[in-house]
Amino acid sequence: xxxxxxxxxxxxxxxxxxxxxxxxxxxxxxxxxxxxxxxxxxxxxxxxxxxxxxxxxxxxxxxxxxxxxxxxxxxxxxxxxxxxxxxxxxxxxxxxxxxxxxxxxxxxxxxxxxxxxxxxxxxxxxxxxxxxxxxxxxxxxxxxxxxxxxxxxxxxxxxxxxxxxxxxxxxxxxxxxxxxxxxxxxxxxxxxxxxxxxxxxxxxxxxxxxxxxxxxxxxxxxxxxxxxxxxxxxxxxxxxxxxxxxxxxxxxxxxxxxxxxxxxxxxxxxxxxxxxxxxxxxxxxxxxxxxxxxxxxxxxxxxxxxxxxxxxxxxxxxxxxxxxxxxxxxxxxxxxxxxxxxxxxxx
Numbered sequence: 450x451x452x453x454x455x456x457x458x459x460x461x462x463x464x465x466x467x468x469x470x471x472x473x474x475x476x477x478x479x480x481x482x483x484x485x486x487x488x489x490x491x492x493x494x495x496x497x498x499x500x501x502x503x504x505x506x507x508x509x510x511x512x513x514x515x516x517x518x519x520x521x522x523x524x525x526x527x528x529x530x531x532x533x534x535x536x537x538x539x540x541x542x543x544x545x546x547x548x549x550x551x552x553x554x555x556x557x558x559x560x561x562x563x564x565x566x567x568x569x570x571x572x573x574x575x576x577x578x579x580x581x582x583x584x585x586x587x588x589x590x591x592x593x594x595x596x597x598x599x600x601x602x603x604x605x606x607x608x609x610x611x612x613x614x615x616x617x618x619x620x621x622x623x624x625x626x627x628x629x630x631x632x633x634x635x636x637x638x639x640x641x642x643x644x645x646x647x648x649x650x651x652x653x654x655x656x657x658x659x660x661x662x663x664x665x666x667x668x669x670x671x672x673x674x675x676x677x678x679x680x681x682x683x684x685x686x687x688x689x690x691x692x693x694x695x696x697x698x699x700x701x702x703x704x705x706x707x708x709x710x711x712x713x714x715x716x717x718x719x720x721x722x723x724x725x726x727x728x729x730x731x732x733x734x735x736x737x738x739x740x741x742x743x744x745x746x747x748x749x750x751x752x753x754x755x756x757x758x759x760x761x762x763x764x765x766x767x768x769x770x771x772x773x774x775x776x777x778x779x780x781x782x783x784x785x786x787x788x789x790x791x792x793x794x795x796x
Contacts, residue, residue, distance in 0.1 A: 625649070737785045
């Protein structure tokens, strides 16, 4: 008899949906918080503490332990070192927001991935209420879904923006134009990290209404302003040292991205810089895994053109728009976010 093929390496992928549901259930039931507060706990103690039937606690703990989310010893169950570190440093609430985003926004649409690839259309929209032809129109039609979406996006920004805040040189920058700045999460973070900066958030009226509230709540109204406008339909405000595109170029087509960079070129003062901040794919097309998996969302939902592009594509777009001294900055952290920037030649 020929030995059966060992398919165990594909088990995590074959049961990927179930693996996520183990994480989501643990998050929703606050398993990790309970174990952090109470120390090593038995299955029965977890059942009592979370208000679960004994069988349910055993099932949940089997799943989280097999996945490496919890650990088990003679003393009981504890969070894994990774989860405990995320709780201790304040990262865990952001992860919980992303888990909720994946569950409520991404999962049903993701089943349209193969057909979206076949047709080149964002067919996952059929699973979201509304009649708009893109994700953002449908979010406007459904405020509750929109709130979940923007909480998730805010969490991603909080996790990924250290590269933007601390690995980019702002010493010669005074005025920043944040194009498509949405709820002002990055503008606020920049203003806090670099007290000499003044930031303008440029976005559609509906988006900057939220930005105004967040800026006021942060007490930064004297350093962050908002300007309503359509980045494709009208010129960008002029006279800035730096134009920032944060999480924008994963949404649009290459042609649209070049158009935005050309507008940024016109908006910048001579010698000013453009900074593109988002996730990137490797130039050789082999990864990273985060990008490969995240591209399912970009394929089925936002716009038909949406995708995470390689680093080199961004560099080519900047050169086409007239920028020089083009550089890339990779994230020191665990996400594939980074920065590609270029300079407008001196007059």
